[in-house]
Amino acid sequence: QLISLLIIxxxxxxxxxxxxxxxxxxxxxxxPADSLFGFTEAIIPNEKGDSHLNLLxxxxxxxxxxxxxxxxxxxxxxxxxxxxxxxxxxxxxKGSLHIGTNFLNHRNIFNLDTNEEWQRxxxxxxxxxxxxxxxxxxxxxxxxxxxVNNYLDEKANSEEEVEMDxxxxxxxxDVICKTAFQLDISAIEMSALFQNLHExxxxxxxxxxxxRLPFMHLLLMFPIEPFKSFNKALQxxxxxxxxxxxxLKTLDKNSELESNGLGQAIINLSKQAGITEDDILSDINLxxxxxxxxxxxxxxxxxxxxxxxxxxxxxxxxxxxASTLVEGSGQLPVYVEAVxxxxxxxxxxxxxxxxxxxxxxxxxxxxxxxxxxxxxKSSVTxxxxxxxxxxxxxxxxxxxxTLNWGVDAGEFIPERWLPKSSDCYIDKNSDSKENLESxxxxxxxxxxxxxxxxxxxxxxxxxxxxxxxxxxNLALLEIKLTIFELLKNFTFEIVDESLxxxxxxxxxxxxxxxxxxxxxxxxxRKHQMISP
Numbered sequence: 001q002l003i004s005l006l007i008i009x010x011x012x013x014x015x016x017x018x019x020x021x022x023x024x025x026x027x028x029x030x031x032p033a034d035s036l037f038g039f040t041e042a043i044i045p046n047e048k049g050d051s052h053l054n055l056l057x058x059x060x061x062x063x064x065x066x067x068x069x070x071x072x073x074x075x076x077x078x079x080x081x082x083x084x085x086x087x088x089x090x091x092x093x094k095g096s097l098h099i100g101t102n103f104l105n106h107r108n109i110f111n112l113d114t115n116e117e118w119q120r121x122x123x124x125x126x127x128x129x130x131x132x133x134x135x136x137x138x139x140x141x142x143x144x145x146x147x148v149n150n151y152l153d154e155k156a157n158s159e160e161e162v163e164m165d166x167x168x169x170x171x172x173x174d175v176i177c178k179t180a181f182q183l184d185i186s187a188i189e190m191s192a193l194f195q196n197l198h199e200x201x202x203x204x205x206x207x208x209x210x211x212r213l214p215f216m217h218l219l220l221m222f223p224i225e226p227f228k229s230f231n232k233a234l235q236x237x238x239x240x241x242x243x244x245x246x247x248l249k250t251l252d253k254n255s256e257l258e259s260n261g262l263g264q265a266i267i268n269l270s271k272q273a274g275i276t277e278d279d280i281l282s283d284i285n286l287x288x289x290x291x292x293x294x295x296x297x298x299x300x301x302x303x304x305x306x307x308x309x310x311x312x313x314x315x316x317x318x319x320x321x322a323s324t325l326v327e328g329s330g331q332l333p334v335y336v337e338a339v340x341x342x343x344x345x346x347x348x349x350x351x352x353x354x355x356x357x358x359x360x361x362x363x364x365x366x367x368x369x370x371x372x373x374x375x376x377k378s379s380v381t382x383x384x385x386x387x388x389x390x391x392x393x394x395x396x397x398x399x400x401x402t403l404n405w406g407v408d409a410g411e412f413i414p415e416r417w418l419p420k421s422s423d424c425y426i427d428k429n430s431d432s433k434e435n436l437e438s439x440x441x442x443x444x445x446x447x448x449x450x451x452x453x454x455x456x457x458x459x460x461x462x463x464x465x466x467x468x469x470x471x472x473n474l475a476l477l478e479i480k481l482t483i484f485e486l487l488k489n490f491t492f493e494i495v496d497e498s499l500x501x502x503x504x505x506x507x508x509x510x511x512x513x514x515x516x517x518x519x520x521x522x523x524x525r526k527h528q529m530i531s532p
């Protein structure tokens with residue numbers, strides 16, 4: 001009887017696996033399930049932190065489109081640049097792929113479906129993240145960057161390593177707190193409040209695999225690891241959200257809120273019907289974490305990229321030195337802009353990408369066109385995605401796949417963003433030192449000198465469409481102001497080359513971050529001989 005039960009159980013399991021690997025959308029290849037819940041690595045990072053590399057391999061293997069099952073839902077992975085952009089522009093549905101997410105996040109601007117309530121919140125916050133308002137925060141950001149400069153000045157020209165990712169984390173916490181919430185927590189100075197908060201955020205990110213387990217709200221009830229640590233981390237960040245909320249209410253009572261700022265927008269939102277305090281705390285938590293974590297890692301990847309490529313770093317410094325841009329303008333010389341784009345391409349922080357749900361009753365049609373060797377359309381295939389189906393565009397894959405970037409997709413080549421006619425274009429096939437010495441720098445002081453627009457279809461660090469990153473303007477201003485100052489004042493050097501090959505340097509959990517907090521040596525340019 002036991003043997004019969006085991007056989008029946010085995011057959012049921014096999015039938016379940018067959019169902020998991022069944023093609024729902026005919027013609028699109030199926031990625032096999034890696035667990036009982038389907039292909040979970042698409043959303044739950046593995047223990048090694050190298051899911052971004054595994055997903056890239058899958059894209060290279062399956063091509064433009066692949067489908068998989070995840071928590072009982074059908075998901076289509078779109079790897080082609082044209083199909084990806086079109087889908088993100090037209091498919092706007094959101095929500096939760098599995099049970100548990102809403103318990104942790106409540107309802108916030110990220111996980112709400114694209115409906116009237118989401119539109120209310122997006123509209124409420126839009127003014128605070130507009131370019132015009134963000135530009136009014138330049139002085140605050142610049143003063144905080146000066147603190148970072150002072151810190152690096154103390155470390156410069158010593159043998160002491162500086163963990164740049166950790167330092168940028170402190171900077172970006174101060175920036176989001178002061179510009180968005182009018183709150184000074186002295187993160188750069190390592191205040192006790194920041195240290196406690198930082199530990200809570202670290203645990204949440206490192207246990208992100210736990211966060212995305214189905215029925216997480218039930219698992220948190222058990223006082224065992226890792227659920228115990230994760231629950232404590234959640235309470236820490238919730239406590240900080242409450243501190244911010246109390247601070248905003250005090251400012252509002254004293255009429256001290258900036259009229260177009262995020263704090264005022266949150267106060268206004270809280271007075272609308274149907275908005276609970278948990279909703280407000282969830283939005284504060286999301287905007288805070290997203291507003292500092294992603295920006296910090298983007299800065300880290302830029303500094304890492306130039307430290308790994310000394311010739312590129314030298315040219316960036318020369319272009320800043322020759323620049324006629326006003327300091328603190330928030331603009332970068334053409335070549336530095338190209339280097340920033342290339343670092344964001346190679347190391348997109350929001351690496352797991354954008355999930356969208358098909359909500360239209362008529363579904364959504366993916367129209368895949370293939371071209372022949374001379375660029376003529378040779379065939380058209382239509383795939384119908386029914387209502388309720390999901391799509392995902394993995395940003396790391398979009399940015400690093402040879403499907404979109406050619407055989408040199410894995411190489412760091414800033415020049416791919418420059419037109420060949422540009423004075424700052426360098427032929428990577430010729431001697432780099434000779435190029436650096438002969439390359440004219442005059443035009444490098446011109447901001448926004450264009451680029452190869454054909455590349456930008458494959459470049460979506462802030463996603464596309466109406467659900468793109470709402471904080472993009474603030475993030476880019478902060479990034480560019482910081483980069484300009486650091487290039488002007490410092491040189492960065494790799495400490496241990498063995499830490500920095502592409503299979504070791506990055507780890508993907510919620511974001512793509514440096515695995516070892518990016519230890520570098522820093523040298524002050526004030527004490528270096530700079531060639532005219």
